Amino acid sequence: MKSSTNSSLEEIPSGVLVYIDSNIFIYHATGHAKYSTSCEKFLRRVEEGNLEGITSAVTLSEVLQKLILIEVSERENIKPWQVLRRIKQVPEILAILDKPTEAIEKIEKIKNLRIVPLTKKL
Numbered sequence: 001m002k003s004s005t006n007s008s009l010e011e012i013p014s015g016v017l018v019y020i021d022s023n024i025f026i027y028h029a030t031g032h033a034k035y036s037t038s039c040e041k042f043l044r045r046v047e048e049g050n051l052e053g054i055t056s057a058v059t060l061s062e063v064l065q066k067l068i069l070i071e072v073s074e075r076e077n078i079k080p081w082q083v084l085r086r087i088k089q090v091p092e093i094l095a096i097l098d099k100p101t102e103a104i105e106k107i108e109k110i111k112n113l114r115i116v117p118l119t120k121k122l
Helices: 004-010 022-030 036-047 055-078 082-087 089-096 098-110
Strands: 015-019 053-056 113-116
Touching: 004 036, 022 053, 022 055, 022 098, 036 053, 053 055, 055 082, 055 089, 055 098, 055 113, 082 089, 098 113
Parallel strands: 015 053, 053 113
Antiparallel strands: none
């Protein structure tokens, strides 16, 4: 049986405008065991022009923040709730992270994905 998230992404009809929230990007960037493949296929549909994607600068900020939490947690072998304290203790750790910025750079290069700024009128 397919999960509802996987089938939901596959069932989006071609040619529609879709808002892409942070989870899609995060699952794809982290290679999430359950959702990475479906997110990759979904983003490929956007890239190929089967879907028109839209996301916001706020969403990209959330992606960056979550990926920083994940990478620091993994590198330092600490719980996610301990990450902020660790960054305050050793702020230089941010300079050696690579996954968060790489993910944002890849997102910015996705064809047919519009990134809108935070404004009163989107």
